[in-house]
Amino acid sequence: MAQHKLQTNRMQAIKCIDRRALKGKEDSLENEIKVLRKLKHSNIVQLVETFEDKNKVYLVMEL
Known part of the structure; x- marks a missing residue:
């Protein structure tokens, strides 16, 4: 759970995905991100939003 920096009353969830767990499944994650970006329901x-660093991928989502 995280708090938005500019809108302090807005809370969001952050899904952290370890890159080592993705070995050989990188395409699956990219596909999941593409689908989630298009969905509005x-x-x-x-x-x-999505963020990446050398060890993890972070998906910022509604709480």
Whole structure:
């Protein structure tokens, strides 16, 4: 769980994915991100932003 820096009343969830766990499945993650970016539905958590570093991929989502 994280708090938005500019909108302090807005809380978001962050999904952290270890790159080592993705060995050979990188395409699956890219596909999941593409699908989540396109989805806009009240019953599905919306993807807000993605960040990457050398060890992890971070998906910022609605809480």
